[in-house]
Structure formats: C-alpha cells, structure tokens
Amino acid sequence: ELKVEQNPLFLSMQEGKNYTIYCNYSTTSDRLYWYRQDPGKSLESLFVLLSNGAVKQEGRLMASLDTKARLSTLHITAAVHDLSATYFCAVATRDSNYQLIWGAGTKLIIKP
Amino acid sequence: DSGVTQTPKHLITATGQRVTLRCSPRSGDLSVYWYQQSLDQGLQFLIQYYNGEERAKGNILERFSAQQFPDLHSELNLSSLELGDSALYFCASSDSGGEVDTQYFGPGTRLTVL
Numbered sequence: 116e117l118k119v120e121q122n123p124l125f126l127s128m129q130e131g132k133n134y135t136i137y138c139n140y141s142t143t144s145d146r147l148y149w150y151r152q153d154p155g156k157s158l159e160s161l162f163v164l165l166s167n168g169a170v171k172q173e174g175r176l177m178a179s180l181d182t183k184a185r186l187s188t189l190h191i192t193a194a195v196h197d198l199s200a201t202y203f204c205a206v207a208t209r210d211s212n213y214q215l216i217w218g219a220g221t222k223l224i225i226k227p
Numbered sequence: 228d229s230g231v232t233q234t235p236k237h238l239i240t241a242t243g244q245r246v247t248l249r250c251s252p253r254s255g256d257l258s259v260y261w262y263q264q265s266l267d268q269g270l271q272f273l274i275q276y277y278n279g280e281e282r283a284k285g286n287i288l289e290r291f292s293a294q295q296f297p298d299l300h301s302e303l304n305l306s307s308l309e310l311g312d313s314a315l316y317f318c319a320s321s322d323s324g325g326e327v328d329t330q331y332f333g334p335g336t337r338l339t340v341l
Contacts, residue, residue: 150332157335160331212283216272217272
C-alpha cells in the first residue's frame with residue numbers, strides 16, 4: 116500500500132526564518148505534487164515534480180524531488196506571515212493507478 | 228479562482244437524508260474528481276469521471292454515488308446520511324485525466340449532518 120508521510124505535521128515559526136517540510140513516500144513515484152490550503156478554503160496547486168532532481172521555485176518556496184530517497188522537500192526562505200497555511204504533498208504512481216495519494220498536511224503558522 | 232465551481236457552499240441536513248452536491252469543471256477540462264476532507268480522515272479520494280465515464284474509484288461508500296453529465300458537470304449524491312459524513316467535499320478537475328495532469332480544486336461544499 117502506498118503511503119505518504121509528511122513531517123512535521125505542525126510548525127510554528129518566526130518571520131524571516133528558513134524551514135523545510137518533508138514528504139516521504141513508500142514506493143516508486145512518477146510524480147509528486149505540492150498544494151497549499153488556507154483555513155476553510157480550497158486547495159491551490161503549487162508545484163508538480165516529475166523527475167529525480169527536479170527543483171521548482173516560486174517566490175519564497177522551493178520544492179525538490181529525490182526519487183531514489185523517495186523524498187520531496189518544500190523549503191521556505193525568509194518566511195512571511197502570508198505563507199501561513201496547510202501544505203499538502205500528494206504522490207501519483209502506477210500502483211495507485213495514478214490517483215493522488217495525499218499526505219496528512221503540514222500546518223504552518225508564521226508569527227510576526 | 229481555479230475556475231471550478233461547486234454548489235452549494237454549505238449544506239445542513241439531518242441523519243438519514245439524501246443530498247446532491249454539484250460541480251462544474253474548468254472550461255475544457257474533461258476529468259472530474261471528488262474528495263472528502265474531514266478532520267480525522269484527512270483528504271480522501273472518492274471517485275473520478277472522465278468525459279462521462281467512471282475512471283477510478285477510491286474510498287467511496289456504497290451510500291454515495293456520482294455521475295458526470297454530457298455537459299461535463301458532475302453531481303455527487305450522498306444518501307442515508309450519518310453524522311460521520313459531515314465534512315468538506317471538494318471537486319477537482321483536470322484537462323484530460325492523464326498521468327501528469329494537475330488537478331484544480333473548487334471551493335468545496337461544507338456538509339453538516341445533525
């Protein structure tokens with residue numbers, strides 16, 4: 116069974132600091148997605164990572180994928196309050212018939 | 228705004244009742260996905276339709292059913308509702324339902340079963 120684990124599940128940090136959210140998955144993956152969800156709101160697509168070594172950046176967020184380690188990271192640089200949200204990773208594999216298997220989410224709170 | 232619309236935004240009903248949630252995908256998208264998000268279960272994939280045909284099933288209960296119509300909008304029917312069905316229900320769409328597609332999520336329908 117494909118499992119996707121995120122850690123930490125909760126993170127409180129100060130503005131201006133850097134931090135990393137980790138997403139581990141249990142089997143070979145063909146692609147990995149990062150989404151953001153604000154409280155009570157919908158999910159917004161952030162990144163799609165398709166190959167080993169893929170790195171994508173948007174503003175203060177950078178995502179990377181290591182398929183050999185079955186690990187993706189979402190790095191936050193010089194955090195600002197607007198980045199407070201819950202971040203989900205999701206993995207699609209042949210084993211899941213390419214349906215997305217979701218991590219539990221990381222709730223990120225950034226304090227001024 | 229993702230371009231995916233869902234109605235209603237909120238729904239309050241009683242146990243044993245039946246409700247229908249509606250979703251209109253982004254213009255041009257052929258695939259529709261339904262998800263349930265609850266505090267204890269997280270985000271659960273329910274079912275996918277592609278161009279009117281069921282393509283994949285996830286953790287969908289037998290009390291739940293869905294369909295996609297010729298105009299590509301989709302409805303999720305929930306019957307014999309239980310307290311545990313209270314959740315946020317999301318619809319997402321993608322252009323072809325292929326292996327690499329990004330799914331774009333609607334605003335969700337919050338269902339409360341009393």
